[in-house]
Amino acid sequence: xxxxxxxxxxxxxxxxxxxxxxxxxxxxxxxxxxxxxxxxxxxxxxxxxxxxxxxxxxxxxxxxxxxxxxxxxxxxxxxxxxxxxxxxxxxxxxxxxxxxxxxxxxxxxxxxxxxxxxxxxxxxxxxxxxxxxxxxxxxxxxxxxxxxxxxxxxxxxxxxxxxxxxxxxxxxxxxxxxxxxxxxxxxxxxxxxxxxxxxxxxxxxxxxxxxxxxxxxxxxxxxxxxxxxxxxxxxxxxxxxxxxxxxxxxxxxxxxxxxxxxxxxxxxxxxxxxxxxxxxxxxxxxxxxxxxx
Amino acid sequence: xxxxxxxxxxxxxxxxxxxxxxxxxxxxxxxxxxxxxxxxxxxxxxxxxxxxxxxxxxxxxxxxxxxxxxxxxxxxxxxxxxxxxxxxxxxxxxxxxxxxxxxxxxxxxxxxxxxxxxxxxxxxxxxxxxxxxxxxxxxxxxxxxxxxxxxxxxxxxxxxxxxxxxxxxxxxxxxxxxxxxxxxxxxxxxxxxxxxxxxxxxxxxxxxxxxxxxxxxxxxxxxxxxxxxxxxxxxxxxxxxxxxx
Amino acid sequence: xxxxxxxxxxxxxxxxxxxxxxxxxxxxxxxxxxxxxxxxxxxxxxxxxxxxxxxxxxxxxxxxxxxxxxxxxxxxxxxxxxxxxxxxxxxxxxxxxxxxxxxxxxxxxxxxxxxxxxxxxxxxxxxxxxxxxxxxxxxxxxxxxxxxxxxxxxxxxxxxxxxxxxxxxxxxxxxxxxxxxxxxxxxxxxxxxxxxxxxxxxxxxxxxxxxxxxxxxxxxxxxxxxxxxxxxxxxxxxxxxxxxxxx
Numbered sequence: 019x020x021x022x023x024x025x026x027x028x029x030x031x032x033x034x035x036x037x038x039x040x041x042x043x044x045x046x047x048x049x050x051x052x053x054x055x056x057x058x059x060x061x062x063x064x065x066x067x068x069x070x071x072x073x074x075x076x077x078x079x080x081x082x083x084x085x086x087x088x089x090x091x092x093x094x095x096x097x098x099x100x101x102x103x104x105x106x107x108x109x110x111x112x113x114x115x116x117x118x119x120x121x122x123x124x125x126x127x128x129x130x131x132x133x134x135x136x137x138x139x140x141x142x143x144x145x146x147x148x149x150x151x152x153x154x155x156x157x158x159x160x161x162x163x164x165x166x167x168x169x170x171x172x173x174x175x176x177x178x179x180x181x182x183x184x185x186x187x188x189x190x191x192x193x194x195x196x197x198x199x200x201x202x203x204x205x206x207x208x209x210x211x212x213x214x215x216x217x218x219x220x221x222x223x224x225x226x227x228x229x230x231x232x233x234x235x236x237x238x239x240x241x242x243x244x245x246x247x248x249x250x251x252x253x254x255x256x257x258x259x260x261x262x263x264x265x266x267x268x269x270x271x272x273x274x275x276x277x278x279x280x281x282x283x284x285x286x287x288x289x290x291x292x293x294x295x296x297x298x299x300x301x302x303x304x305x306x307x308x309x310x311x
Numbered sequence: 312x313x314x315x316x317x318x319x320x321x322x323x324x325x326x327x328x329x330x331x332x333x334x335x336x337x338x339x340x341x342x343x344x345x346x347x348x349x350x351x352x353x354x355x356x357x358x359x360x361x362x363x364x365x366x367x368x369x370x371x372x373x374x375x376x377x378x379x380x381x382x383x384x385x386x387x388x389x390x391x392x393x394x395x396x397x398x399x400x401x402x403x404x405x406x407x408x409x410x411x412x413x414x415x416x417x418x419x420x421x422x423x424x425x426x427x428x429x430x431x432x433x434x435x436x437x438x439x440x441x442x443x444x445x446x447x448x449x450x451x452x453x454x455x456x457x458x459x460x461x462x463x464x465x466x467x468x469x470x471x472x473x474x475x476x477x478x479x480x481x482x483x484x485x486x487x488x489x490x491x492x493x494x495x496x497x498x499x500x501x502x503x504x505x506x507x508x509x510x511x512x513x514x515x516x517x518x519x520x521x522x523x524x525x526x527x528x529x530x531x532x533x534x535x536x537x538x539x540x541x542x543x544x545x546x547x548x549x550x551x552x553x554x555x556x
Numbered sequence: 557x558x559x560x561x562x563x564x565x566x567x568x569x570x571x572x573x574x575x576x577x578x579x580x581x582x583x584x585x586x587x588x589x590x591x592x593x594x595x596x597x598x599x600x601x602x603x604x605x606x607x608x609x610x611x612x613x614x615x616x617x618x619x620x621x622x623x624x625x626x627x628x629x630x631x632x633x634x635x636x637x638x639x640x641x642x643x644x645x646x647x648x649x650x651x652x653x654x655x656x657x658x659x660x661x662x663x664x665x666x667x668x669x670x671x672x673x674x675x676x677x678x679x680x681x682x683x684x685x686x687x688x689x690x691x692x693x694x695x696x697x698x699x700x701x702x703x704x705x706x707x708x709x710x711x712x713x714x715x716x717x718x719x720x721x722x723x724x725x726x727x728x729x730x731x732x733x734x735x736x737x738x739x740x741x742x743x744x745x746x747x748x749x750x751x752x753x754x755x756x757x758x759x760x761x762x763x764x765x766x767x768x769x770x771x772x773x774x775x776x777x778x779x780x781x782x783x784x785x786x787x788x789x790x791x792x793x794x795x796x797x798x799x800x801x802x803x
Binding site: 316318320321322323343345353355356357358359372373374375376377379405406407442443475536538540 | 565568571572588589590591592636639640641642686687688689690691692693694695732733734788789792793796797798799800801
């Protein structure tokens, strides 16, 4: 059975020693993120996030199906994430590990439950037809901080995605293909982003942001904030670990808010660049069938 | 000694003029070549075909891939656990551990053997490696009984490098043959450190100063990942030294 | 059709990785191995080649399992598995992009056998194995062909998804560098003579030697379809030169 790789004693002792001196192995500051790259694919709804050696790809797809019987006015929205053998030989297909389950739960709470995507707008004919939007998160390479990068990828992909346009006349529903009418964006309400803080030291007094895999193995506690740029908190989770001073948590919340604003600006900038790239000749405004509101 | 770079893919036909033919010595096949009886030589890896006419040897050179143990090579291993008379040592992640007898250390007897905790590092030599059995290591030279630098590595920090880079670092004249000048440059800049390299892609660095260890590790890893030439390495060292101060 | 493109060793934590794009399909392959096999998969005489195909949208279903069942024996034949008993060589193939069809709304969850993707999967897997320095006996390439009734019964190489939907039969054939047939899958209705034509055509396309242009027989279809084996050679050579620049 391929065992989970574990860091050696030298690596452990040295990394902790360095952190207690305020140094990190890649010479970053304790509160500095690795270089973050966000790019979109040629298809709508594909977002690729690179955070150091961590690389995740989110893909959004939509199809028309029957809504759940207990929620006839809502569409279906689901996020699936799976770590496969691509990440490491110790991950098996269809056998979720703790990391996977926690990641899935966090994304669920941050994006689905907070109502970032308006599911009522996905309803086509109440009780009969609705859009089912699914986000597939593919983790290509994991070197720590999967949570922050995954959330960013999913949010960026959902904002980038365009679903086929529809129209209803009386009882008939027409779904237009991409060749007939330009696809339309999803109804997006707010953009939540996650920031994870890891605690080190005797009393968990040293705080690190964006840890690599090695640093993650050595942390004594961690807290993840999910909030949008307006400071509205979607969730906070600190799952066990060393008890930490409350004032430290408040400080982390402030840092998370600043980070969330940064991420929002980054996603907006990349989306604008991508729109410009596609919109050669300024025809997009003319092709859109949406009314000016 | 070395021929023009000839790139081969697995299954390629090798030009007979590249196969060394010494009248007395048999041809030695290095890694990346397969002998198909009666007289065919086929590459099994994608890389450069290197002929050494003096040693009558031929091999395919690659710099990437997972380490496969070969007898006589020096490696850095991590202790997984200890059984009755033997330590289980991991040479690379996710592969079967190698066996290191507990008495295979300098001046170790049944009563005074060194106790190594799981996670400890050892510098060892491969004594047995074939596809049917787990690999075996030793920390003492079987003939002389001396350690010659082998044994536990205490403290310091472990960095991973590619197998190709590890080979360059272990060349006797690394600056000339392997064009790896980083370590010399760093030493010239006044940093004091010691290193040990394992063929399995691991580099151990120790120093009194934490910052020095970080700088040395980063220098080697960047040289490896970006395939830096000698001049670029010097520039990198200058940059890192500046950041240090 | 655009030329194939590939990016090698772009995933830092795997033994070997490759991103191969051709004909609208983009596949990322990640190879780990030889690593220790699990007790239940251990084979005392040879290595296990474990192939995983993950689709772009949705979780893998029956269609992906069938693709794995087609690729696994092909890859196993290329690797000298008896050199690594009790080990496993993991090949994970992640589909990143499939060719878009603007005239049809995609249905995500329908399991169907997509023969058109097999050449791209095979090429990505081979590039991944070579960057991971997993020993191989030889390299191979594959191509997809259809028989349509458009101008009488004609064979077309590298069809688009629309052409595949309308064709009478679809075929995928793979050949090793030594011109041996490695894999052959067909779907649809066709006669034995038609299959023989398909076989000949595929062999010409896959195993074409380095002569540039001028081959009159290739005029009809060969001009578009690139020689993938040549491409793989050149991209690997460039990568090797970069890593061994010190020589």
